[in-house]
Amino acid sequence: MSMLAVYWLFFQFGLLCFGGGYVLVPLIIANIVENPNFILDADMFGNLVAIAQMTPGPIGLNTGTFVGYLEGAGAANNIFTGIIGGIVGTAGILTPGYFLVIGASYYLKKWEKSLIVQGILGGIRPASVALILMAVMIFMGMSVFRSELPFEKWMEYLLGISEAPEWPGFRFSGFAIMAVSTALMLWKKVNVFYLMIISAVVGAFICR
Amino acid sequence: MNVDRKELPPLEEISMAKRLWLLFFIFAKIAAFVVGGGYVILPMVEQELVQRRKWIKPEEFVDMTAVVQTIPGIIAGNSAIYLGYRVAGMRGSLAALIGVATPSVIIITVIAICFNMISREAMATPWVQGAFIGVKSAVCGMVLATAIKMAKKIFTGAFEITVGVCAFIAVTFFPVNPGIAMVIGAVIGVIYFALRFKFLSGSGEAVK
Numbered sequence: 001m002s003m004l005a006v007y008w009l010f011f012q013f014g015l016l017c018f019g020g021g022y023v024l025v026p027l028i029i030a031n032i033v034e035n036p037n038f039i040l041d042a043d044m045f046g047n048l049v050a051i052a053q054m055t056p057g058p059i060g061l062n063t064g065t066f067v068g069y070l071e072g073a074g075a076a077n078n079i080f081t082g083i084i085g086g087i088v089g090t091a092g093i094l095t096p097g098y099f100l101v102i103g104a105s106y107y108l109k110k111w112e113k114s115l116i117v118q119g120i121l122g123g124i125r126p127a128s129v130a131l132i133l134m135a136v137m138i139f140m141g142m143s144v145f146r147s148e149l150p151f152e153k154w155m156e157y158l159l160g161i162s163e164a165p166e167w168p169g170f171r172f173s174g175f176a177i178m179a180v181s182t183a184l185m186l187w188k189k190v191n192v193f194y195l196m197i198i199s200a201v202v203g204a205f206i207c208r
Numbered sequence: 209m210n211v212d213r214k215e216l217p218p219l220e221e222i223s224m225a226k227r228l229w230l231l232f233f234i235f236a237k238i239a240a241f242v243v244g245g246g247y248v249i250l251p252m253v254e255q256e257l258v259q260r261r262k263w264i265k266p267e268e269f270v271d272m273t274a275v276v277q278t279i280p281g282i283i284a285g286n287s288a289i290y291l292g293y294r295v296a297g298m299r300g301s302l303a304a305l306i307g308v309a310t311p312s313v314i315i316i317t318v319i320a321i322c323f324n325m326i327s328r329e330a331m332a333t334p335w336v337q338g339a340f341i342g343v344k345s346a347v348c349g350m351v352l353a354t355a356i357k358m359a360k361k362i363f364t365g366a367f368e369i370t371v372g373v374c375a376f377i378a379v380t381f382f383p384v385n386p387g388i389a390m391v392i393g394a395v396i397g398v399i400y401f402a403l404r405f406k407f408l409s410g411s412g413e414a415v416k
Contacts, residue, residue: 014280014281014282015280015281016280017280017281017282018280018385018386018387018388018390051319052316053243054243054340055243055315055316055319056239056240056241056242056243056311056312056315057239057240057242057311057312057315057316058239058242058246058249058282058283058284058285058308058312059246060246060282060283060284060285061239061282061284061285061308061309061312061313062312062315062316064282064312065312065313065316065317065320066316066319066320069316069317069320070320073320079321082317082320082321083317086313086316086317086320087313090309090312090313091309093281093282093285094281094282094285094289094305094309096280096281097279097280097281097282097285097286097289098285098289098301098305100279100280100281101275101276101279101281101286101289101290101293101301102289102293102298102301104275104278104279104290105275105289105290105293105294106293108271108275115398115401115402115405116398118401119394119397119398119399119400119401119402120394120397120398121271121274121397122367122368122397122400122401123371123393123394123395123396123397123398123400124274124275124277124278124390124393124394124397125270125271125274125362125368126362126363126368126369126371126372126375126393127274127277127371127372127375127389127390127392127393128273128274128277128278128358128390129355129358129359129362129363129372130372130373130375130376130378130379130389131277131375131379131386131389131390132247132250132273132351132354132355132358133352133355133376133380134376134379134380134386135247135351136247136348136351136352136355137380139247139344139347139348139351140348142341142344143341143344143345143347143348144345144348151380151381152381152382152383154381155381155382171341173341173342173345174341174342174344174345174348175345177342177345177346177349178345178346178348178349178352179349180349181345181346181347181348181349181350181353182348182349182350182352182353182356183349184349185251185349185350185353185354186353186356186357189255189259191255192241192251192252192255192350193241193252195346195350196241196243196343196346196347199342199343199345199346200339200340200342200343201339201342202342203338203339203340203341203342203343203345204335204336204338204339204342205338206338206342207337207338207339207341207342207345208334208338
């Protein structure tokens with residue numbers, strides 16, 4: 001793959017990626033994993049997503065850098081072109097957001113008092129809280145519960161379409177850490193960095 | 209463990225070069241510690257830029273959160289662009305964006321180079337897994353606390369609560385794309401504000 005092709009592909013991902021980095025996973029599967037011109041196969045991609053989630057950095061950027069590196073390095077596994085590929089992939093994902101966010105930020109400020117801007121902000125502010133709560137539910141499926149929370153299956157059950165799904169296992173240790181960190185963030189000014197390090201140490205001992 | 213309370217200089221007293229460097233450094237530091245995706249940077253950025261340095265007003269942070277979720281792209285990247293732009297213009301947005309991407313590029317490139325050398329067994333030990341679960345649980349709490357703080361500011365009336373609850377049900381229990389939910393929220397907001405304006409101006413009351 002040429003660098004320009006990698007950039008263009010990731011530029012499109014950045015443009016289609018509504019709702020954050022998680023949306024990248026199905027996009028990459030459809031466009032890269034299932035395309036035989038690319039090196040990445042399903043098995044490698046599974047490992048790669050797991051690593052992108054566990055290493056620091058936003059998941060979308062980690063995945064972009066990783067896929068860019070592998071496609072840049074190519075079959076010859078050239079480290080130099082790999083590094084360039086990683087940077088090009090990351091830049092590609094971020095480019096559309098750069099122009100859209102600056103444009104939005106500029107016009108929202110310029111027409112701050114207009115009815116349209118007031119209306120748009122009035123509608124997206126409450127919806128954004130809902131999206132953050134959804135992200136909390138996704139994280140809870142990876143920590144406080146032992147598997148993903150099957151909301152859509154519960155809805156299907158309520159509507160009588162399917163059987164009741166299995167209840168995901170509850171992890172009390174995870175719930176305790178979550179409750180303490182919520183309380184500390186709300187009522188005490190705790191440094192988030194220390195909170196993360198302490199919960200990693202505590203988690204290593206009590207989370208099983 | 210507390211965030212230091214010594215007075216930091218206001219934004220007006222900081223030179224442009226120093227602003228750019230601080231933006232790069234703050235976002236690089238945050239991205240280097242984020243485990244679990246873009247939503248985790250929200251509590252960190254709020255603590256650093258809103259509470260500690262007071263560069264961004266709390267209301268502006270709420271609007272940023274709503275806007276970056278409506279625009280496609282990586283949430284962490286879009287937040288960096290928006291806030292960097294507000295602090296130091298176009299150059300600021302670029303400094304913050306490079307800051308947020310640098311840790312991912314470095315860490316993932318190193319991992320990609322050693323992709324075949326990583327011992328999967330070491331990652332699978334109960335201690336390492338426990339530490340990850342601990343961090344993710346704490347992240348749930350931090351993001352939940354951000355959502356609660358935002359909800360307190362945003363959910364001031366029946367309209368806001370209705371939009372928030374409907375958006376949550378749509379994205380969690382039904383397979384509605386978060387980006388589409390935000391766009392619908394914006395359209396409903398414009399219609400509501402237009403109707404309220406028409407109704408209130410008709411009855412001679414001042415529009416808020």
